[in-house]
Amino acid sequence: MKLVVLVKHVPDEAADRLFTAGVFAADLTVDRDGLSCRLSEPDEYAVEQAMRIARRRMDVQICVVTMGPAGAVRTLARALALGADEAVHVLDDALHGSDAQATSRVLAAAVERLGFDLVLCGTASTDSGMSVVPAMVAERLGVPAACEADTVWVGEDEVMVRRDEGTAVVDVAVGMPAVVSVTDRIGEPRYPAFRSIVEARQKTLRTWSLKDLRIPAAEVGLGASATVVRSVTPCAEQRPALLVEGEARGAAARLAAYLTEHQLI
Amino acid sequence: MGPVLVLVDRDGGSGAVHASAPRLLTLARRLGEPVAVLPHPAGAAEVRRLARYGAERVCVVEAPETPDADPVALAVAAAGELAWQMGASVVLTASTRTGREAAARVAVRLGAGIVTAASDVRPGPDGPVTVQEVCGGAYRVESVVRGQAAVIAVDTGSVPADAAADPVPGQVEESAVERLFVRLPEAARRARVVARTRKPACRPAVSCASVVVAGGRGVGSAAGFGLIEQVADALGAAVGGTHGAADLGWCPHDALIGQTGAVVHPKLYVACGISGSVHHRAGMQHASTIVAIDKDPSAPIFRIADVGIVGDLHQVLPALLNELARRRADMQADAAPAGTPDPTGESTPDTAPVAAD
Ligand SMILES: Cc1cc2nc3c(=O)[nH]c(=O)nc-3n(C[C@H](O)[C@H](O)[C@H](O)COP(=O)(O)OP(=O)(O)OC[C@H]3O[C@@H](n4cnc5c(N)ncnc54)[C@H](O)[C@@H]3O)c2cc1C
Ligand SMILES: Nc1ncnc2c1ncn2[C@@H]1O[C@H](COP(=O)(O)O)[C@@H](O)[C@H]1O
Numbered sequence: 126m127k128l129v130v131l132v133k134h135v136p137d138e139a140a141d142r143l144f145t146a147g148v149f150a151a152d153l154t155v156d157r158d159g160l161s162c163r164l165s166e167p168d169e170y171a172v173e174q175a176m177r178i179a180r181r182r183m184d185v186q187i188c189v190v191t192m193g194p195a196g197a198v199r200t201l202a203r204a205l206a207l208g209a210d211e212a213v214h215v216l217d218d219a220l221h222g223s224d225a226q227a228t229s230r231v232l233a234a235a236v237e238r239l240g241f242d243l244v245l246c247g248t249a250s251t252d253s254g255m256s257v258v259p260a261m262v263a264e265r266l267g268v269p270a271a272c273e274a275d276t277v278w279v280g281e282d283e284v285m286v287r288r289d290e291g292t293a294v295v296d297v298a299v300g301m302p303a304v305v306s307v308t309d310r311i312g313e314p315r316y317p318a319f320r321s322i323v324e325a326r327q328k329t330l331r332t333w334s335l336k337d338l339r340i341p342a343a344e345v346g347l348g349a350s351a352t353v354v355r356s357v358t359p360c361a362e363q364r365p366a367l368l369v370e371g372e373a374r375g376a377a378a379r380l381a382a383y384l385t386e387h388q389l390i
Numbered sequence: 391m392g393p394v395l396v397l398v399d400r401d402g403g404s405g406a407v408h409a410s411a412p413r414l415l416t417l418a419r420r421l422g423e424p425v426a427v428l429p430h431p432a433g434a435a436e437v438r439r440l441a442r443y444g445a446e447r448v449c450v451v452e453a454p455e456t457p458d459a460d461p462v463a464l465a466v467a468a469a470g471e472l473a474w475q476m477g478a479s480v481v482l483t484a485s486t487r488t489g490r491e492a493a494a495r496v497a498v499r500l501g502a503g504i505v506t507a508a509s510d511v512r513p514g515p516d517g518p519v520t521v522q523e524v525c526g527g528a529y530r531v532e533s534v535v536r537g538q539a540a541v542i543a544v545d546t547g548s549v550p551a552d553a554a555a556d557p558v559p560g561q562v563e564e565s566a567v568e569r570l571f572v573r574l575p576e577a578a579r580r581a582r583v584v585a586r587t588r589k590p591a592c593r594p595a596v597s598c599a600s601v602v603v604a605g606g607r608g609v610g611s612a613a614g615f616g617l618i619e620q621v622a623d624a625l626g627a628a629v630g631g632t633h634g635a636a637d638l639g640w641c642p643h644d645a646l647i648g649q650t651g652a653v654v655h656p657k658l659y660v661a662c663g664i665s666g667s668v669h670h671r672a673g674m675q676h677a678s679t680i681v682a683i684d685k686d687p688s689a690p691i692f693r694i695a696d697v698g699i700v701g702d703l704h705q706v707l708p709a710l711l712n713e714l715a716r717r718r719a720d721m722q723a724d725a726a727p728a729g730t731p732d733p734t735g736e737s738t739p740d741t742a743p744v745a746a747d
Contacts, residue, residue, distance in 0.1 A: 133477070149529075221566045225504050226497065249649065251668070254507045254524075257486075257543075260494035269581040273487050286585070289644065290402045290487075292595075294587045300580035309633070310643070310649045344539060351503025351537045358530045360523065368698045374533075377709035379467055380681065381717060383697055388715070389601075389658045 126279075128175045128187045129241045131232055131262070132204050133300055134169040134197035135252040136160040143323040152347060154222045155252050157194050164200040166309075167247030169207065173314040174307050176208040176244050178279050179344065186210055191230050192220060198330065205325035207318040213239065215353040217335045222347025225253075229261035231345065234338040243284060245266065248273050256306075263304035270304040271297050277305060391422035391513070393476045396445070397465045397483045397492050398428040402586075409434050410484035412551035414544060415443035417511050419554060421480050421518055425449060427472065439568055443683070444554040448567045451680025453574050461740050463578035465492045468500040474541060480518055482511075485543035490510060493543040502539040509548040509676075519544065523675070542679050548653030548676055581682040589644065596645055597652045601660075604647055604674070607634040608663020608684060608703060616641045623712050632670050648673035658722035661705045683707070 128216035136155060150156035158252045172189065179185035189204040191197050192215040201212040215235055223231070236244055244263075249256040255270070274286035285298050286305060300307070317325075335342050343349065367383060369376045396418050399408040407428065418424035426445040428436075430452065437448050451468040470479055473645045481496055483489035485507045497504035503517075510521040522531045535542070541555070596602055603625060605618040607682050615635070622629045631641035633648060645655055649672040656680070659677035662668060665690055674680070675694055677726055682695035683703045692698040 182746045195713040225494075226501070229494075229498065254649070254672070255499070255504075256490050257494035257504060259505055260491045261498050261504075263577075264495040267575070267577050269577050270491065272491055272579065292589060293462050294403060294589065295402070295583055296585040298582055298584050303580070310650065329492075351540075352505055352535050355519070355532045355534055357532075360528060367696065368692070368700070370700045373701055373705035373709045374712075375699055376706055377713045380697060380699060380706075380710060381713040384658070385717065389680065 126182070126185050127240055128178065128185060128235050128241055129237075129244045129246065130168070130187060130189045130204065130209065131173050131246045131258070132161050132191050132200055133165040133170065133190050133247070133250045134191055134193040134200040134253075135250055139161045149334055149357050152222065153156075153357055154347065156184050158198065162196055162200070164183045164203045164251045165247055165252070166249065167249060167307075168204075169247075169314040170309050170311050171245040171247050171307050172204050172207045172209060174311050177312065178243075178277070179208070181279075186343060186366055188324070189214060190232065190235050191215070191240070192223075192228060194221070196343055201330055203317075205330075206322040207314060208317075208321065209326065212330045214330060215248035215333050215338070218341070219346045222350060222353050224350040225257050226351060227345035227349060229258050229265055231259065231335070231338060231340060233262045233265035234340060235333060236262065238333075238338065240275045242301050243279065244302075244304040246304065247330050248306050248308050259304050259306040266304070268304060269299045269300045270306070271299045271304045273321070274305050274307050275310040275379040277307060277311065286340055286354045392477070393425045393447075393478045394422040394480045395469055395472055395478045396424055396425050396426050396495075397469060397489065398440070399484055399486065399488055400429065400461060405430070407432075407439070407553075408484065408728065410486070410489075410544075412443040413546040413549040414482045414484065414688070415440065415445055416552045417544060417549060418445040418482055421511065421513050422478075425472070425476065425478070427451060427465060428460075428543075429461040429468075429695040432567065441462055442553050443551060449570050450567055450568050451572060453572050456574055456579055457731075458572055458582070460578065460581055460583075461583075462488050462492050462495075463574050464572065466495040466570035467574055468580070469496045471570070471572065471622065473500055477541055480540045483538065484541045485545045490543050493541045497541040499691075500539045500541065502535075502541045502652070503535040503537055504531060504537060504541045506543040507545045509540050509545050511542055511544065512711060513677075514621065516705045527584050533716075545653075545676070592627040594626075596628045596630045596647060596654055599654070600656050600675075601625050601627035602654055602656045602677070603627045603656045603660045603662065604630035604632070604645075605635055605641065605662045606662060606664030606670075607638070608665075609635060609640060610663070610704070612638075612640045615706070617704070620711060621660065621662075622660040624711055625658070625660075627658075627660070628656075630674075632664050632667075650670040661691050661695070662707065664691055665689045666694065674705075720723070 189208045189209040190213045221267040246259040278285045328355040398411045425447045426440045451464045468534045483493045505520045507519040603622040631645045631646040648670040681697045682691040683699045
C-alpha cells in the first residue's frame, strides 16, 4: 500500500517573530529565506499517522512530498527521521508565490506520478492556514476526501475516519484511493531517535522540477496567482487598553468595574 | 455585477439552515444578485428567510440517484453547474470545515482564485477585495481576487446579518424556487456516513455562547478548573479550555478552543492561565472583548487582550467572584424600595466596606 504524506515547510512560530515586522518579503509573500523554517506541526501528525498505519501491516511504503524552496529539504529530512521511507522535493524557481490553485496542481501532479492508495495531510498549514489544499488535491485527483479526521482506520479497500462535528461524532467510510487530512487529536508524534536521524540521511530524496511534472512555468507562481495581496498592515497593538498589576483584590475590583462600565455583565 | 452564488449550509444534526446563511447573503448583496443554493428540499419558511436577507433566487439541489448524498458533494455539483450557466462571478461559503471543502472543490472546477477566513468582502474594480487577519491577528491582509470567478469562504462570525432594505414582498415565493437535479461523480459516491452519535449537552456550548471563560495549563489542576466553572456560572458563560488543559484531562475535548477546536466570537472572552499560543489565538482573537489573567507579564495573550491582569489566577478569580457577588447584592439593594430594613442587619451597601476575603 502506498501512502503519500504532504508536508509543508513553514516559518517557525516558536521564534515568535511573527509579531515583529519581517514575516513578509517585498513582494508580500511569506519570507521563507529570512525566517527560520521547519516542518509544519500539523503535518507531523500526518506523518505520525502514516507510521501508525505502517506498524499494523507489512506492505506500507511512505513517501513524503513537499513543494517549497531549497531550504525545504530540512523539512523532508525531519519527516524521514520521523519514519517516512522516501521523499520528493518539488523545487523550481518559477513556483515562488504560488497560490492554493497552483500548489494543489503541483502536489496533485507529484502524487499522481508517484501513485497512491492514500494521501495524508495536515488539517491546515501554520502559515497560510487555508485548510483547502487537501480537498483541492482530492478534486484534481478525482478521489474522495475526508477532512479533519480525529481517528483513522485503514481497511482493505476502505479507510474509515471519525470526526468531531461539535454536537455529534461522525464515522465516515471512504473508498480508496482517497485523501485524508488529520487533526492533532490523532496522536502525538514521537520524538525521532538519534539513530533514525542518522539513518534518514541514507534514504532516497528526489528533486522534481516543473518540467518533470509537465506543468508550464507560466501557469504557476506569483504571476499566475488569481489572488493578489494588495496590502499587509500590522494590526495596531493598542491592546491592552488596561493593564492591571498589583494585589488581587484591587485588580478584581477594577476588572469588575470595567466589565460593568462596558455593559459586559 | 452578476449573480453571486451563496452555498447554504445545513446543520449536520438538525438539518436546519445554518445561521451563517443570512450573513453570507448580507455580503452577497454588495457584490451582485444573491442566489441561494441549498442541498435537499427547502421549507416555505426557510425560503422566506433567505429572501428576507436578499436571495433573489433559491436553488434547491437534489441527487435522485443518491438520496443520502453528502451535502458538500451536492453543493459542489450544483455550484459548478450554476456558475457556468449563470456566469456567476463570485461563490460565497462559510469558512467552516464543510464550507471550506466545498469552496476548495468549486475553485478547482472553476479554475477560480480562492480565499478562506475572510472577515470582510467588498466589490472592487478588478474583482472582489477580501480582508483577512493572519498570524494570530498580527497582520491584516487585503487581497484582490482576479479572473472570471472568485471563491470566498467567509468567517461569518465577524459579519453582521442585515435584512435587505427593500425586500420585494413575495419576491421569492415557493414558486420561484428552482429545483436542480445533479448526478454525483463516482468519487463523491465513495464516501458515506456510517454512524452519527449525538453528544450529551450540559453547559452552554462554547461555539454559540456570548461569554466564554477559558482556562489553560496555568489553572494548575483539574480541581482548579472548578474555579473556572464558578466564574463561568457567575457570568452565565460557557467553559472553554486550551489544548494543554484538555490534554491533561482538566476540561473536556469539546471545550477546546483554537485552530483545532472551536472558533468562537463571544462578546466577552476571559482567558485564565493561558499563554496565548498562535493555535489558541486562532480560535478566540475575534472576541469583541478579551480579558486575560496570567502571572507572566510577557505572555503573548496580553498583546491581544483589552484588559490584562498580571497576577495569580488563584487569587484574582476568588476576588473577582467576591466582587461580582458584592455588586449583585448592591444592585438588589438598589432595586429594593427605600427604607426597607437590611435583612442581614449590616450597614447599607453604599457605605459598606469592600468585603474582605
Ligand atoms: C497542530 C497543533 C494544533 C493546536 N491546536 C490548538 C488549539 O486548537 N487550541 C489550543 O488551545 N491549543 C492548540 N495547540 C496547542 C498550543 O500550541 C499550546 O500548546 C496551547 O494552547 C497552550 O496551552 P496553555 O496556554 O494552556 O498552556 P501554556 O502555554 O503552558 O500557558 C500557561 C500559562 O499560564 C500561566 N500561569 C501559570 N500559573 C498561573 C497562575 N497561578 N496564575 C495565572 N497564570 C498562570 C503561565 O504564565 C502561562 O502563560 C495546538 C498545537 C498544535 C501542535
Ligand atoms: N507547499 C506544500 N507542500 C506540501 N504540502 C502542502 C503544501 N501546502 C499545503 N500542503 C498540505 O496541505 C495541508 C493544508 O494546507 P493549507 O491548505 O495551506 O492550510 C498541509 O497541512 C499540508 O499537508
